[in-house]
Amino acid sequence: MRAVLCGYYGMGNSGDEALLATLLQLLPRSVTPLVLSGNPEETARRYGVEAVPRKSLPAVWSALGRSQAFIWGGGSLMQDATSAVNPLYYGGLMKLAQGMGLMTIAWGQGIGPLHRRSSRWITRWTLQNCDGVSVRDGASAQLLTDWGIPCQLAPDPVWALKSSHLPGFANLPAPRVAVALRGHVHLTPERLAHLTKAIADFQTATQTCVVLLPFQPVKDGAIATHIAQHLSGPYEIIQVTNPAQLKGVFRGIELAIAMRFHAVVMAVAEGCRCFAISYDPKVTQIVQELSLPAWGLSAAEPLPLIPDNASTMTQQWLEHYANGEGLSDVQVRSHVDRALLHAALLSQTLAKTP
Known part of the structure; x- marks a missing residue:
């Protein structure tokens, strides 16, 4: 067939x-x-x-x-x-x-x-x-x-994607924090400035290596470059074209700050702590389902509105970095198992084809 x-x-x-x-x-x-x-x-x-x-x-x-x-x-x-x-x-x-x-x-x-x-x-x-x-x-x-x-x-199918190692990633300084932001009308220049300063201050406080992950470089690349220019510590902008390797990156990440829906999925599926920034109902839904800390970019979102100053952002990230937890192995396994229901639907439906 x-x-x-x-x-x-x-x-x-x-x-x-x-x-x-x-x-x-x-x-x-x-x-x-x-x-x-x-x-x-x-x-x-x-x-x-x-x-x-x-x-x-x-x-x-x-x-x-x-x-x-x-x-x-x-x-x-x-x-x-x-x-x-x-x-x-x-x-x-x-x-x-x-x-x-x-x-x-x-x-x-x-x-x-x-x-x-x-x-x-x-x-x-x-x-x-x-x-x-x-x-x-x-x-x-x-x-x-x-x-x-x-x-x-069932949970998003990417929960079930088998991850793999990205060559050379282990050579980056540890600990590491991942940042996956994207352009959006509600991510105004003022908000981006606050986020950039907050990331820089967070790096200074934690002595982390910032791994910038533009999931769609044409939309995310400029933001990643802008943030990198304001960091005083180690960083790396990584454009990973292999989806399994991109998911595997989150194995070596202590905290992910993510706007992208699949950045959230990959982070939590690999046991990484995640702090989300929602620009879309699909991000809000997974945040609420998993009880993740998050801000919304719009007052219409049923989430705390993103702070209007960098210091508040940094403090909330530091709190989650110090005391937050990722999903347990049992929780991850449960989501992966349920995501495989998408595979079952494929098999059952396609088996009916003459």
Whole structure:
């Protein structure tokens, strides 16, 4: 069987690459993947799979015509917070696959935010006709329940990604703190200035090496460089293209300060203490589920608002650094085991294909 894998792949976002790596890890061996990618040459080289341009209609049409299954491969694909085009693109491909008679699966999804009526309509329409659906958070599961659409609820699939060692990482000075920030309209220049000073002061107080991890360099790289320029102690900006190695980095981290959703997932999955900064409901949901210390960038978030001065930030980080704890081995194992329910959905659904 051949399955077309559809997601935000080949776009330079480490979180989405981690979802693809996890999907490839969990896909039944009897299934041959064909990936829609923004950089098909790189995707093919990195994962050893066939890949085609995600925006080439002839290539996508050919891929669907040669396949028996179509899989939305994790993440917040059906949301219109970043672009109203997202539901049209991903929903359109799903409907095309369904119209061509392929087995269709919405896998590891985080549904929403869906601000527009048209986005909600197309999301409901496509999911109603899927052969299997799994979601990664309670809010998505509740929305689908309200729509009368059965689904499997399990933690984000990246919990189950097998991590590996990043060569040379152990040579960095210890202890280490990881910082994974991203650009956002609510991360104003003033807030970034406070965060930068707080990180620098935290480093001075703890004598840590700051590991800056731009998960999507085109959006995060400038922030990482800006912070690095204000540090007086050791630091390293690391762009890790191998998702398993990126997850493995957090094994050697004492504290992660993370905005990126999958930075939070990877940190806690590797037993690292984590302090989150939420810019999106998906980050807020995992923070609340795991009872992590966190700030929100918007007053609309049900979290303490990010402090308006560096000293308060530093003090809260120092408190968590000194007295906070990561998830226990039992808690991590529980989340990994439940994340494997996404694999079970794949096996059970694809086994029904003639």
